Amino acid sequence: MFALVLLTWVVSCEVQEAKLKSTFSTIQIGDTKDNVIQALGQSSEISLCHDVNSQGTPRCTETYWYKSFLVRWGYAFDREGKVVDKVYNVLY
Numbered sequence: 001m002f003a004l005v006l007l008t009w010v011v012s013c014e015v016q017e018a019k020l021k022s023t024f025s026t027i028q029i030g031d032t033k034d035n036v037i038q039a040l041g042q043s044s045e046i047s048l049c050h051d052v053n054s055q056g057t058p059r060c061t062e063t064y065w066y067k068s069f070l071v072r073w074g075y076a077f078d079r080e081g082k083v084v085d086k087v088y089n090v091l092y
Contacts, residue, residue: 019040021073024088027075029084029086036075036083043064044066045064045067047063048061048062049062049063058079059076060077060078062076062077063087070090071090073087073089
């Protein structure tokens with residue numbers, strides 16, 4: 001029984017990671033927050049973004065994080081809800 005549960009979890013992680021990986025390459029800088037949510041669903045983690053440009057103006061206001069086992073993908077949005085940066089982390 002444990003082996004079946006473990007196998008199901010591993011397959012689920014692989015499917016989720018494949019979706020996140022393929023979507024990461026299709027989401028582009030300038031896409032809207034709605035496009036990201038439509039492609040990936042609502043994020044399980046949203047963090048404030050404090051990145052500023054060379055003039056000290058905030059580049060982004062929040063980052064949406066999507067996770068799989070030991071991997072995460074992030075999309076940073078500006079005040080207008082447009083993607084201004086994409087992030088990929090392993091073993092975060």
